[in-house]
Amino acid sequence: MGRTSTFLFSAAVTVLAGTMPAFAAWQPQKPIEFVATAGPGGGTDNLARAVQNIITKHKLTEQPIVVVNKGGGSGAEGYVYGKASAGDPYKVIFGTSNAWQQPLVSKVAFNYTDLTPIAAMAQDEFLLWVKQDAPYKNAGDYLKAAASGEFRMGGAQSKDTDEVLTRMIEKAGKVKLTYIPFKSGAETAVQLAGGHLDSHVNNPSESLGQWRGGTQRPLCVFSPKRLPQGPKVTATEGWSDVPTCVEQGLDIKQYEQPRTVWLPGKVTPEQAAFYVDLMKKVQATPEWKDYIEKTSQVDTFLTGAEFDKFIKEDLEHVKQVAGEQGWLVK
Amino acid sequence: MENLQELLHGFTIAVTVPHLLMMVVGVLLGILVGVLPGLGAPNGVSLLLPLTFGMQPVSAIILLSSMYWGALFGGSVTSILFNIPGEPSSVATTFDGYPMARDGRPTTALATAFGSAAFGALIGVILITFLASWVAQVALAFGPPEYFAVYFLAFASFVGMGGAAPIKTVVALAIGFAIAAIGIDTVSGSVRLTMGVDELVKGVSFVVAVMGLFGIGELLVAVEEEFHARAVSSKIDWREVFRAVGRLPRHALALLRSAAIGCWMGITPGGPTAASFMSYGIARRFSRRGRYFGTGEVEGIISPETADHAAGTSALLPMLSLGIPGSATAAVMMGGLMIWGLNPGPMLFVDQKDFVWGLIASMYVGNIVAVALVLLTVPVFAALMRIPFVVIAPLIVIICVVGAYSVSNSYLDVVMMLGFGIVGYLFKKLFYPLAPLVLAIVIGDKAEDAFRQSMLLSKGSLGIFFANKLVTCLIVGGIALLLLPLALQLARLRRKPAPSTDETAVQETAREKVII
Numbered sequence: 128m129g130r131t132s133t134f135l136f137s138a139a140v141t142v143l144a145g146t147m148p149a150f151a152a153w154q155p156q157k158p159i160e161f162v163a164t165a166g167p168g169g170g171t172d173n174l175a176r177a178v179q180n181i182i183t184k185h186k187l188t189e190q191p192i193v194v195v196n197k198g199g200g201s202g203a204e205g206y207v208y209g210k211a212s213a214g215d216p217y218k219v220i221f222g223t224s225n226a227w228q229q230p231l232v233s234k235v236a237f238n239y240t241d242l243t244p245i246a247a248m249a250q251d252e253f254l255l256w257v258k259q260d261a262p263y264k265n266a267g268d269y270l271k272a273a274a275s276g277e278f279r280m281g282g283a284q285s286k287d288t289d290e291v292l293t294r295m296i297e298k299a300g301k302v303k304l305t306y307i308p309f310k311s312g313a314e315t316a317v318q319l320a321g322g323h324l325d326s327h328v329n330n331p332s333e334s335l336g337q338w339r340g341g342t343q344r345p346l347c348v349f350s351p352k353r354l355p356q357g358p359k360v361t362a363t364e365g366w367s368d369v370p371t372c373v374e375q376g377l378d379i380k381q382y383e384q385p386r387t388v389w390l391p392g393k394v395t396p397e398q399a400a401f402y403v404d405l406m407k408k409v410q411a412t413p414e415w416k417d418y419i420e421k422t423s424q425v426d427t428f429l430t431g432a433e434f435d436k437f438i439k440e441d442l443e444h445v446k447q448v449a450g451e452q453g454w455l456v457k
Numbered sequence: 458m459e460n461l462q463e464l465l466h467g468f469t470i471a472v473t474v475p476h477l478l479m480m481v482v483g484v485l486l487g488i489l490v491g492v493l494p495g496l497g498a499p500n501g502v503s504l505l506l507p508l509t510f511g512m513q514p515v516s517a518i519i520l521l522s523s524m525y526w527g528a529l530f531g532g533s534v535t536s537i538l539f540n541i542p543g544e545p546s547s548v549a550t551t552f553d554g555y556p557m558a559r560d561g562r563p564t565t566a567l568a569t570a571f572g573s574a575a576f577g578a579l580i581g582v583i584l585i586t587f588l589a590s591w592v593a594q595v596a597l598a599f600g601p602p603e604y605f606a607v608y609f610l611a612f613a614s615f616v617g618m619g620g621a622a623p624i625k626t627v628v629a630l631a632i633g634f635a636i637a638a639i640g641i642d643t644v645s646g647s648v649r650l651t652m653g654v655d656e657l658v659k660g661v662s663f664v665v666a667v668m669g670l671f672g673i674g675e676l677l678v679a680v681e682e683e684f685h686a687r688a689v690s691s692k693i694d695w696r697e698v699f700r701a702v703g704r705l706p707r708h709a710l711a712l713l714r715s716a717a718i719g720c721w722m723g724i725t726p727g728g729p730t731a732a733s734f735m736s737y738g739i740a741r742r743f744s745r746r747g748r749y750f751g752t753g754e755v756e757g758i759i760s761p762e763t764a765d766h767a768a769g770t771s772a773l774l775p776m777l778s779l780g781i782p783g784s785a786t787a788a789v790m791m792g793g794l795m796i797w798g799l800n801p802g803p804m805l806f807v808d809q810k811d812f813v814w815g816l817i818a819s820m821y822v823g824n825i826v827a828v829a830l831v832l833l834t835v836p837v838f839a840a841l842m843r844i845p846f847v848v849i850a851p852l853i854v855i856i857c858v859v860g861a862y863s864v865s866n867s868y869l870d871v872v873m874m875l876g877f878g879i880v881g882y883l884f885k886k887l888f889y890p891l892a893p894l895v896l897a898i899v900i901g902d903k904a905e906d907a908f909r910q911s912m913l914l915s916k917g918s919l920g921i922f923f924a925n926k927l928v929t930c931l932i933v934g935g936i937a938l939l940l941l942p943l944a945l946q947l948a949r950l951r952r953k954p955a956p957s958t959d960e961t962a963v964q965e966t967a968r969e970k971v972i973i
Binding site: 183207 | 597598600601641644646647648655658788796798800801802805865906910913
């Protein structure tokens with residue numbers, strides 16, 4: 128709607144003013160930099176590169192796009208860079224919910240308010256995974272066995288999404304888990320396959336290969352309803368066959384990780400509108416559908432007030448968990 | 458011999474005109490990014506990645522992996538000629554490669570490095586071909602305590618056998634550990650040692666540290682010593698290339714030992730960097746000419762290069778079969794696999810036979826192509842050494858500054874690089890060894906993570922490091938390597954009980970040996 132009216136308005140202005148493009152909607156005039164707040168090969172990096180590829184292929188903008196990785200400090204490097212580039216509409220930052228979660232729990236030199244939110248483009252789901260030959264068949268059995276207090280839960284990074292979810296499981300299931308942080312979800316999956324852990328809460332794409340290979344299996348998904356029907360992963364099962372955790376008596380209705388897109392702070396509304404529009408166009412392409420399916424994510428598009436509301440709600444939630452654990456930094 | 462059949466099938470995929478052409482292009486691009494400052498294999502591969510989206514996965518991976526081989530070879534060139542290692546794993550190559558090149562034998566140094574690297578890669582591919590499934594099982598046995606034990610072994614093999622005074626080695630290590638701790642800590646998630654500089658949250662990049670320590674540090678020493686580098690009169694001599702490669706079999710023992718260390722560190726989580734350091738350290742201890750190491754010894758080049766490439770090659774196996782990338786470049790390629798619609802993991806070998814065996818076959822062919830191309834370029838690179846010092850010195854400064862800046866387009870990195878240059882200069886002047894410092898910067902934080910993860914697992918008991926055979930062997934081996942020099946010294950003391958002269962003698966030799 129907003130887009131059409133801007134378009135009509137600028138078209139009208141162009142017609143009226145002849146060749147004078149002064150009031151036309153903002154367009155980039157030089158190469159654009161995509162900043163992935165993760166190292167090469169991770170989920171955030173894949174998203175930035177997929178978007179770059181789609182934009183280039185469909186010529187959605189005239190300007191070339193370069194992807195740079197600034198994944199140091201669990202992504203803080205990229206956000207700090209975004210903060211330092213205030214007013215520069217040629218830097219687009221790709222991240223996750225750690226844009227607002229990380230400043231809560233560690234003394235990093237940025238906050239999400241230093242950036243201009245553009246959109247949340249995809250939601251990654253979380254599942255509870257155990258080793259293939261583990262005795263428990265569902266989340267209920269798992270919790271019963273975990274009551275011994277000897278269970279080791281692995282995850283990516285400390286005080287980040289994986290550990291927050293672990294603490295939520297502890298509370299909802301009334302158990303105590305030892306959380307061991309690793310560098311990435313892929314590393315965690317291998318540790319589970321080797322029997323060094325009892326469980327982890329990886330995203331689908333992080334453990335897809337391991338599930339197919341029969342080293343680990345999902346018990347339940349932290350989502351209000353089962354995942355969409357897709358191709359079978361193993362000979363007999365696909366993502367839609369995984370029950371929800373609530374079904375199995377682990378009362379955590381929803382836990383998702385959004386993939387987020389930001390501009391630096393202090394950019395003009397026209398500049399932000401250009402990128403919201405650009406991302407919408409990206410999402411309408413068949414290549415995007417393909418990317419979503421291959422990485423087993425859920426397609427969403429939150430922007431403007433909706434995105435703000437999502438951030439506020441998630442922030443409240445994480446604050447509560449972090450407060451209970453004594454993680455909050457002043 | 459089911460694997461052999463699969464491999465032959467793989468060759469029919471890899472040895473086709475378009476694929477061979479792709480290998481040549483990939484290798485040449487790889488050599489280019491390897492030699493150019495600050496680019497390096499991971500960046501090169503990510504730049505090329507978007508071009509491969511439309512390709513068949515097997516063609517794409519052949520192109521990218523050929524680029525990787527080319528970059529690995531290219532990275533050794535700057536290590537040897539200018540003392541600037543392009544990749545962490547070629548640091549150990551500078552120890553003897555650079556002195557040899559400076560002494561007027563750059564052709565020999567380069568040819569030796571390339572020849573032994575090719576041998577290491579070949580052993581690595583053979584291992585992958587025949588032991589793929591077994592290797593994947595071994596890698597699974599490694600949990601945090603085993604990871605720590607492997608790093609401990611790498612430290613011990615280098616530290617215990619280093620030539621420098623033990624206390625100086627410990628000081629160098631401690632500084633390295635402190636630098637490695639800068640940034641966000643994986644286990645607690647908190648920010649450490651950034652001293653109020655926001656940007657330091659990303660940690661200290663290895664490239665920045667090494668360019669300063671080696672490139673700038675060496676330059677400062679050279680300037681002070683009025684090293685007018687009488688432009689080294691290296692004749693462009695093709696025969697020397699073949700002679701150097703022909704002499705390699707004489708060092709069969711060193712080659713085999715280094716390849717074994719490389720393969721072991723490649724399939725376990727040690728990786729190429731730890732492998733090359735460990736191989737160098739062990740070679741210095743066991744080689745007949747060990748005490749001349751650091752002055753341009755042939756085996757001082759062979760050992761790290763062979764181990765580096767054996768590890769680099771065999772590290773692709775955990776990537777394919779487990780989905781854990783063994784190096785930064787492997788991580789980028791893995792991202793590529795996902796985009797091409799393949800999922801790295803145990804099923805890849807079952808579902809995607811053409812892809813896997815096409816890739817393995819291309820590793821044989823690609824490495825042969827890479828060695829042939831790279832040997833052809835030796836005289837050209839060697840000729841660079843003839844450029845007089847007054848021209849080369851500013852060039853090195855430019856390379857280091859541009860290289861440090863391009864790591865993450867940050868001015869802070871340039872300043873830090875220059876700071877490391879001064880540290881490198883001081884280390885040389887005060888006879889402190891640089892190798893333990895670099896080793897600690899590169900794998901110090903990984904060792905720390907593994908140790909603290911182990912402590913979480915065991916609830917604080919050190920018993921976890923003796924909980925099973927594997928980890929016990931690794932730890933005991935590490936301790937033995939650490940105590941070896943002490944034991945040798947004690948034995949020597951007992952033989953000739955004249956403490957006063959002996960002490961000075963020990964100091965003398967220590968001083969002599971701190972060339973690194």
